Amino acid sequence: MAFLHLPGLGQVYYHEYGAGAKPMLAFHGYGMTGRQFEVLQKSILTQYRVYSFDHFFHGQTKIENWTEQQILAGMPKAMMRAYLEEWFKAHGRQRISLMAYSIGANLALVLVEEFPEFIEEVILMAPDGLSVYKGFNFLMHHAAGKLMFKTVTKSNWLAPGVLKGLRRIRFIDESLYKIAYSEMDTPQKRQDVYYTLNLIKQLQPDVVKVTSQINAHNIKCHLIFGKHDMLFPKSSAAGFIQKLTNPVVHEVPLGHWLVTAQLDDYMVNYNL
Secondary structure: OEEEEEOOOEEEEEEEEOOOOEEEEEEOOOOOOHHHHHHOOOOHHHHEEEEEEOOOOOOOOEEOOOOHHHHHHOOOHHHHHHHHHHHHHHHOOOOEEEEEEOOHHHHHHHHHHHOHHHEEEEEEEOOOOOOOOHHHHHHHHOHHHHHHHHHHHHOOOHHHHHHHHHHHOOOOOHHHHHHHHHOOOOHHHHHHHHHHHHHOOOOOOOHHHHHHHHHHOOOEEEEEEEOOOOOOOHHHHHHHHHHOOOOEEEEEOOOOOOOOHHHHHHHHHOOO
8 A cells, every 4th residue: 555646636545455476557436446456356366466546536545736627627638647657666667457447447548548568458347438428428528518517416406316317217227326326425425526527537548549559569458348237338349349459358247336256256267
């Protein structure tokens, strides 16, 4: 457990675990911390030493001296370079692997854009960032969506009502409803949702560049999707997958809540 100081951003806390020797940097999903991947005891953690970062507005990572206006404008992609540059200062310049779940995939894929020569392997689980998710795009980049998002997160009663409505029209399923509700049931949680999604909104990977880098540098790319995932299903990544020379794609009988002991068993059985 340690901190990296990222110039212009703040103190990023990372967890270190795993019995393997190969270094792997990991980025968790919304509402979790860098400990999320500890459940992969029989698969990933036997092969890798995982350095898993808490996102901003999660765990012990703290943004420094940013105004709300800066947060809402979003973190420039160029700032992602500091994650790896500062990690190299602490652990030496070497080849690494990357692992990410859900919104964490945006951060990992930006590092693929920036440092392909140092990346051995990428494992993406239920990944965001492989195509434009219309719901997030509306909330983050359209005037009406931004106003609605701000209004909902500032209200004590609107958020539950909106989530129930989305569940009623089957825009989200019961599992996504429970996840979202648990992250929106207090003013602090709603503010964290609002700040987190705005902070990362500029971290949209250039899919053409990412696939080109993966192919050119022979980066092993594993993609794992939940068969019942309504948020980031395999179908949403079809264009990305088609551009890769030799991807390894798995679809498991789970929903979006993917990083579980069941996934660990699956990964062992398929030698992932």
